[in-house]
Amino acid sequence: MSSHGLDLVFRPDLPALIARWQREVTPQELQAGYQAVLAAADAAQCGRWLLDLRRREDVIEPAVNAWFGTTFAPGLRGRYAAPVRLAFLISPLRARQSVVATVSAADTDCRIATFTDEASAHAWLARADA
Template sequence: MTDHGLDILNRPDLPAIVARWQREITPVELQAGYQAILAAADACGCCCWLLDLRRREELATPDVNRWVEQVFLPQLAHRYAAPVRIAFLISPLRAAQLADAPGAEAPTKATFHTHQQATFIDEAAAYAWLAG
């Protein structure tokens, strides 16, 4: 499925939902894309997601971050038989930018009450973490 600058694929062999942004997107497209990922995951009951951000270089705005934290992520709590695991795949350049941002703490792995997440620059490592 391609929409909102996003390709979403159900990979039952992994099992995971793989979502790849294909271009820079607007905040409205980001919100619609996250809802499309959730719908795809609901359709197959899949709690493991690989979100490929390597073609997106824009940084999220405070409004977008607030929407993700206050609206989107709360929807994930107890949604599936197992906790949602989200692997963010980013470029090495983006990883360096995040590491160098003043006052930024970009944890590689974190557990929240709604989900678990980790950030990777290697796709194979992301899939291994999702399977773990």
């Protein structure tokens, strides 16, 4: 499925929902994209998400990050049988620049990690203790 500059694929073999932003998006499109991720995750009852941000330049958008941290992520608490696992995949350049905002896992009941390598992100998502 593709909308909001986002491709969504559920991989039951992993199991994980993979969300890849394909272009720059407006803050409104980004919020709508996260809602689309949530709807797809609910349909699959999948709390393991790989969020691929490598094609986006605007990884940090203050208004969206505030919304994500105070509204969206806390709303994930108790939604699935286990806490949601969010693996953010970013480019090595972004990782060196430390431009990805952090969301408190304590506030959200989510497991959150950032990766520059997709295989490592999938391995972390698959871990029972992740």
